[in-house]
Amino acid sequence: MKRIRWSFLSLLFLALPLSTAFAQTRRVSGTVRAESGEPLVAASVGVVGTALGTYTDDQGRFTLNVTGPVTLRVRRIGYTQKTVDVGPAATDVAVVLTRDVLQLETQVVTGTATTVSSRNAANAVAVVSGEQLNRAPTPTIENALQGKIPGAVITTNSGAPGGGAQVQLRGVTSIGANSSPLYVVDGVIVSNDAISSGLTTITQASRVIGTSNQDQQVNRIADLNPADIEDISVLKGASASSIYGSAASNGVILITTKRGRNGKPAFNVTQRFGQFRLSNKLNIRCFTSAQEAADAGLDATPFSPECRDVQEEFYGQHDLSYETDVSVSGGNGGTSYFASGLVKRDAGLEIGTGYNKQSLRLNLGQSVGTRLKLQANTQLVHSLTARGISGNDNANVNPYTVFSATPSFFNYNRDPVTGVYPANPYLGRFGDNPFQDRDLLSTPENVYRLIGGASANYNLLSSSRQNLEVIFSGGVDQFSQNDKLVSPASLYFEPADGLPGTVVDNNSSEITGTLYGSLVHRFFPSSQLFNATTSVGFRQGRKQFGQVFTAGQNLLLGQANLDKAANITAFETRTLVKDFSYYGQEELLLLNEKLLLTAGANLERGSTNGDPDKFFAYPKAAASFSLPWRPRGVDNLKLRAAYGRAGNKPQFGQAFTPLVVIVENNILGTRPALNAGLSTIKPERSSETEAGFDATLFGGRASLEFTGYRKGIDDLILTATRAPSTGFTTQVVQGGSLINRGYEFALNMTPVQRGGVNWISRTTFSHNHAIVTQLPVPAFNTGGFGLGFGATRIEVGKSPTAIIGRNGRDTTFRDASGNLVTRGTGACPAAPTTVSCGTFVKRADHLEIIGDASPRFTMGFSNEFNFGPVRITSLVDWRHGGDVANLTNDYLLDCCSDNQGTLGDTVLVNKIRAKQALRQSRAFVENASFVKLRELSLSYAVPHAFVKHAFGSASAVRVELSGRNLLTKTPYTGLDPEVSNFGNTNVTRYFDVTPYPPSRSFFFSVSADF
């Protein structure tokens, strides 16, 4: 390794020219203003064709030393860039920038330390501004991105407060490896892991005392404060993200938080108040007479002809939700600062559930002299989430499990005199009362998190022709999560396992550390033929996770400490992932900045690979070209193409075949586990090619981005099913490929822009088609609850999210003794039944692909109308296609083939039963297309005169009414087509098992700037 390292450094020195010439220089000064006359702070002013540049001060002024005639390029976020010719003798320049209404001009990230103007970008990198994110308050950041990014499918897992959502960029990019995109906040890699609470200890969802992927867990990106965000860049695949190596196959989401700018302190206070309301309910049968109940086989004494709406009673909490954001930013001299605070509470629909978050942020920048820039960003956040019980359940404790088996006339309410909650006679001996659970069972999850990063940027060499910067940056994302679930012994369901009372104390902590070093050399030769940016560097990453889980059962009533429980179950899990990479990249801007050529490579090794010392290469190359000639009405037309590779590292432990350690009568034992590992495992390899064009039309009134892509994933990591008779059920295998092909576009328009009236419209569209092209093992099924409800089929030629099930073409029947017979003949059937029809029953149902969990396409329609001080925004999110396995409906069918005792809506039940009778899995696998009105807001800028009068020192005040998820139109018969019982997964996120119901929210906000 040593030799390679030194050659890197010596190459770098060779790139430095040995002499620098100086000619006669003069000082040019000027001002940059907006059309309104307001000076623009921190606008960048650069001399085209050189490395010279500066920023405007708080008066919008700048000075530069130049030679001869020059062209200045002036840029400022939110404004359209402008180039100004300065004559050979001119010393004063006045520049006026116009607002960039469609936000066409952004800086697009191309590496860990380099960016390029969106005018030249060779990748379709979606950039979403903070203003677009924060139009309607959202529980977590993913909600704020829904419908705004072409190529992204963003789906929430349930309606529970506090988050839980998955971002999939350009299709399914893995089957057995990590499913999350990489999140990077201000250069610091942050964790988006979802740590299970241990809810299964109470619900027995996975029939273990422990944790499970059915714990309705929250992925931790939820901790970020959307109000802190300046912008989000989304690198959708390997062609843009290869610099992040084996963490980048699922795409990278780069979040930049706000920074201060030179000027007086600017304060902002935003106060929001709102409410969440149940937005959809299941149709539960209403019994209107004792006779009807008796006919259904229900004990109806005492019967009161009541049609209680138990869902509204249970999920009807309308407590006040609120959010207070305060921030101050500014700067002077070499210092800039941004500080913010957030206090937030989202009340859940169920009493006792909710989401509380408090966050503090301080971003500090300091220039030391002219060469050194320091920046430190920190966020401290605490969240407290209580989500109650939802999702799969085998203990009959989930509210929807109980409601599906208890008739509408049962009164759950606590007796106000005795304080006793009625026992539920419809669920056997330990029939549960969810209202009792709601009041006595607690599920708090506390997360404390610190994200801190610092960078030092030192200009080693600066001249008009070149500069060389060395950049060191590092950061740590540390959080600890505590889940304390307490289920007292007095709850009706608790004694069912013989151990009344349960407490779970689950402590996890995770530290993600990243260290980068980069050298960036920018070269502007005097010939002005090209600009070259060369960067080389290294990245070192480390992620350490530890979890100590302890559950106590047989818990003394009224106590919550583990030592007050008679039966203790404990386990510990640790992981440590280390990786290291070198990278290098060259960007060339040619032909008067019309042509961009880029090439780069990342060499990486990682500890989760079978060979931790082996380096894997992730190259990339890209080009963009702005056409010098263009049709009428087209301001700019850029063609672009990019290719890149990235990886998806194996998960910790996949390289090992473990032994299970057990205890039997105080003796330790070991035996082979059911899952076998793969000692030669290496990262999945993703290769992406994308090509498209960006057009600016009609004088900046419209823009269109179109991209087509092909993303191939090779060396898939698969947890392949093995024949259970081998003693193993699964084995990690590697091989095979899948391909995503698709296209996406973004159309931005300002159809109306006249005086104080404007209308901005943004449309995003994504279509992706995935297909498995090769497998190292026979086709297999994975996930789910049996083929009757559908399972994921991994098969060559099919989509990786294909759902297999019975199609109802069952050609065999059974006689009275259970023997198989062919219809009408009474004799044993011949093929395709492969077994003789002796004394057993075999299902000969025909299996086939009956659906696909992935949507055919998604579209987002976002509109903004401004009429003077009034602004109306809306966002409609449309998902077409995609199926969900609705097991919740199965609960409402109750048990019986004779239609007795059914509590579901009769029409729906009959429909499902008809399909069930034909043995069709389609009885449960449903179309989950939807159109949702995600956001609607109406805001009003209070007139300046009134502000002065009413708010004193405030400079601007806005009031706003906003709502989220106000309307949903879907053929889906469950609570919400956005659902995943297993949380975030690659190919099995389509199971609906008695989830927390969805809500719509309404907020009133006042925002004041001082």
Added chain:
Amino acid sequence: MKKYLAIAIAGVALLGACKDSTAVPDLNNPSLGDLTTKPLTKIGLQNEITGYHDAQRASLGVAPANYIVFGEVMARDAYRIDASEARYVNEFLNGTPDPSAFSGAGNFTAFFRGIRAANTILQILPSIPAAEGVTDQQKTAISGMVRTMKAIDYYKALEYRDTLGIPIAVEPPLGSALGPIVCKQKVLDYISSLLDSANTQLAAGGSSFGVELPPGFAGFNTPATFALFNRGWKGKVELYRALDHAAPTGAAGFTAAIAAINASFINTTDASQISKGVYFTFSTSPGDTPNQLVDGNLHLNPQVSDSLQPGDKRGAKIITVPTTTSQSLTYKSNFKVTQTDPIAYLKNEELILLRAQAKVGLGDLVGALADVNFVRLAAGGLAPLPPFTSATQAIDAILREKRYSLLFESAHRLVDLRAYGRLNATFFKKERTGDIFLKALPIPQNESDQRGGNITPVCT
């Protein structure tokens, strides 16, 4: 100067990063690779043997104990009525367990996991260094013990697949071709010979295994006493070979069964020894497993309590609960069990009744009656029955005693009802129209898929 300083820092950082190796071992579990590549210690051997014993205990099923529950539900002794898992009712009572779900694929993997554990022990056993203090004779004894247990795993797997057969070859490494599914008769032949050769090893195994067995093996934890356990199983296997649907061994089989049982720990003289045997024991201490039959959703078919003879002491296992109808089923009693109650693995009471079955098979109704009456008196405190007048009547009587003697202990009732052709509407009331009587579970979907759908049992 500053420039060079910065470069120096960059260089040092790069160097430092390279020195730090990226390798990380498995932080959470020991590895199977270690077991087969490093010489094993005596403690390591003890761990593996305890691990295998635990695998057998775990194969009873974990929350709920499906090895027992499925069989008792299929034999209509029990219902499992669970609002969140209706498949215990609507798949098991109408005969359509889904081979891709826990129901139809159940009671399969756990036994092969056990056999894999057994094979691992047998593979590493010879290579344990003599210095570890495990003698060759002890190795022979341990091999006999492990192979006896392995035979039992095959037998239990076969109980639930019956005529569908099961695979015998578990040894091939992962990824190589799977051995065929073997027909029931040949599997029984294999189990029988495996038990015999294990018995030979136990006989040559000296006085001690040199490793500890679970407390449930108290009285059976030396090679000589473990051999009694081996013979008990041999008798059971021979009985069902004699009753095989396709190629019954008939009288020879019944004779072999009686011979083996007589060579086991059967005792028909001392009533206090009626429960003597090997048990699975449970505990609620940390890391250990409690009795998984503690399950609020498990109820008895009313027939069980209705048919109980007045005064039968075995009725203590049945507790009366309020009559309840749920999922169209009515129940009024439950099985009484606590977290720490043991579950019989093989006990004297069962051996006596198995011998009675074999005697009926040979036409020895008088001998069978004596065995039945001994159990009635010793376990139930009941008066003796009058002489049997027919084999059918004798079998009826034996099955009734077995129901109460072995309630919730195994799949015995499913196996018997099936073997004697009684698992049908003539003997049982259907709960609901459309219900049928399920005789076996299907070959799991994953097993069938990995064999390209070829699951026809091979019988050559």
